[in-house]
Amino acid sequence: MSQVLALVLAVAGAVFLSGGCVLQWLGHEANQHQRRKGWKVSLEPLWIGGIAASALGTFLHYAALWNGLLALVLPVSSLHIVFTALAMGWLRKEAILGHRAAGIALVAVGVVICTLVESRVDGVDRFDPRGLPAFAALAVAVLASGWFLMRPPQALSIGAGVSYAVSALAMKIGSIGSTLPAWTWMTVFVATYVAGFVCFQAGFRRGGAGMVNAVATGVSTAVALAGAVWMLGEPVKPLTWVGAALIATGVFLSGWRRSSRAQPEV
Numbered sequence: 001m002s003q004v005l006a007l008v009l010a011v012a013g014a015v016f017l018s019g020g021c022v023l024q025w026l027g028h029e030a031n032q033h034q035r036r037k038g039w040k041v042s043l044e045p046l047w048i049g050g051i052a053a054s055a056l057g058t059f060l061h062y063a064a065l066w067n068g069l070l071a072l073v074l075p076v077s078s079l080h081i082v083f084t085a086l087a088m089g090w091l092r093k094e095a096i097l098g099h100r101a102a103g104i105a106l107v108a109v110g111v112v113i114c115t116l117v118e119s120r121v122d123g124v125d126r127f128d129p130r131g132l133p134a135f136a137a138l139a140v141a142v143l144a145s146g147w148f149l150m151r152p153p154q155a156l157s158i159g160a161g162v163s164y165a166v167s168a169l170a171m172k173i174g175s176i177g178s179t180l181p182a183w184t185w186m187t188v189f190v191a192t193y194v195a196g197f198v199c200f201q202a203g204f205r206r207g208g209a210g211m212v213n214a215v216a217t218g219v220s221t222a223v224a225l226a227g228a229v230w231m232l233g234e235p236v237k238p239l240t241w242v243g244a245a246l247i248a249t250g251v252f253l254s255g256w257r258r259s260s261r262a263q264p265e266v
Contacts, residue, residue, distance in 0.1 A: 003068050003069070003072060003118075003119050004119075005064075005067050005068070006064045006065075006067040006068020006069070006072060006073055007064075007068065007072065007073075007076060007115065007119060009060050009061075009063050009064035009067065009068075009073075010060075010061065010064040010068070010072070010073045010076040010077050011076060011079065012057075012060045013057045013058070013059075013060030013061035013063075013064060013077060013080075014057070014061075014076065014077050014078075014079040014080035014083060015057070015080070015083060016053050016054070016056045016057030016060060017053075017054055017057035017058065017061065017077070017080040018057075018079075018080040018081075018083035018084045018087060019050075019053045019057070019083075019087075020050045020051065020052070020053035020054025020055075020056075020057055021050070021054065021080065021084050021213050022050070022084060022087045022088060022091070023046050023047065023049045023050030023053060024046075024047055024050030024051065024054065024201070024204060025050075025088075025204055026046045026047075026050070026091075027041055027044040027045075027046040027047025027048070027049075027050055028041050028044075028047065028204045028205055030044050030046055030047075031043075031044050031047070041201075041205075057080070061073070061077055062168075062171055064076075064077070065168055065171060065172055065175075066171070066172070066175050069118060069125070069228070069234050070125075070168065070169070070172060070224055070225065070227075070228035070232065070234060071114070071118045071225060071228055071229075071234050071236045071240055072114065072115065072118035072119060074168070074220070074221045074224055074225055074228075075110065075111050075114035075115070075118075075221060075225075075240075075243060075244060075247055076111055076114070076115055077217075077221075078107055078110070078111055078217055078218075078221055078247050078251070079107070079108070079111055080213070080217065081104075081107055081213060081214050081217050081218075081250075081251060082104050082107050082108055084213050085100060085103075085104050085214075086104070099253045100253065102250070102253050103214075103249075103250040103251065103252070103253030104250065105250070106246045106247070106249050106250030106253065107246070107247050107250035107251060108250075109243075109246055109250075110242075110243040110244065110245070110246030110247035110248075110250060111243070111247065112243075113239055113240070113242060113243030113246065114240050114243035114244065114247070117237045117239045117240050117243065118236075118237070118240055125172060125176045125228075125232040125233070125234060126176065126232065126233050127173050127176060127177070127178040127231060127232060128230075128231055128232070128233055129178075129179070129231070131227070131229075131230030131231040132230075132231060134230050135169075135226065135227045135230050135231055138223060138226055138227075139162050139165070139166065139223060142158060142161075142162050142219060142223060143158065143159060143162050145158065146158030146159055152202075152203075152206045153203050153206040153211060153212060154211075154215060156199045156200075156202045156203035156206065156212075157199070157200075157203045157211070157212045157214075157215035157216045157219070158215060158216075158219050159195075159196075159199040160196045160197075160199035160200040160203060160212075160216040160219075160220075161196075161215065161216040161217065161218065161219025161220040161223065162196075162219060162220070162223055163192045163193070163195040163196030163199060164192070164193070164196040164216065164220040164224075165219070165220045165221075165222075165223035165224035165227065166188065166192040166223075167188075167189045167190075167192040167193040167196060168220070168224045169224055169227045169228070169231065169232075170185045170186070170188040170189040170192065171185070171186070171189040172228075172232065173185050173231070173232070174186050174189065176232075196216075199216075200212065200216060203216070214251045214252075215251070217251060218247070218248055218251030218252065221244065221247060221248070221251075222244065222248055225244055
């Protein structure tokens with residue numbers, strides 16, 4: 001297991017995921033200006049370019065997960081929130097101030113802490129089915145919280161985050177082996193990844209790129225990190241939890257709006 005390789009792949013994946021996120025959102029904006037609805041966004045070149053960039057970023061992200069510990073890869077992948085916020089601020093000619101600036105700073109600091117701590121850990125993932133019930137309960141609870149929010153953009157973003165967390169864990173378990181054949185976990189990986197993609201796109205049609213990206217990534221990181229501890233036995237250090245808490249707080253601030261009169265979400 002090469003932690004250095006996983007780190008490089010995770011950073012590269014974050015760059016392409018950020019670019020893909022911005023291009024997809026711009027594609028949805030262009031689609032609305034053309035007064036087209038729904039999945040007709042697939043006719044927009046910007047959206048197609050965003051899907052291509054996201055596909056490459058996703059490949060790099062899962063390659064990083066294949067090679068390294070989830071506790072290292074997932075926090076580093078959260079950097080694409082920072083990259084997305086900076087890119088959208090530049091595109092909209094908006095200064096990044098207040099809670100958005102604080103959120104970006106907290107995510108960056110949290111990623112640095114997690115990277116410094118987990119890159120020194122030499123652990124081996126081993127699947128423990130005893131952690132599966134607790135993880136399933138957590139996933140259902142987080143999905144239920146999205147349902148009770150009754151705000152489609154946030155609820156869809158939470159659904160995407162939980163789906164992506166399950167897909168990451170399924171892929172990782174399939175790569176290390178378990179009592180079930182690898183194709184079973186790969187089937188779960190594909191199904192949940194597709195579900196996350198659909199929720200993500202539906203969230204884009206109803207909310208800003210920054211909010212959807214931040215909530216989905218924050219939920220995915222937190223839920224998958226819990227699964228890494230409960231089901232894979234990863235040696236997550238106390239400082240890693242501090243870093244993860246900073247990332248979660250930064251994610252919340254990055255996607256939070258003070259009121260309907262606040263600046264548009266990015």
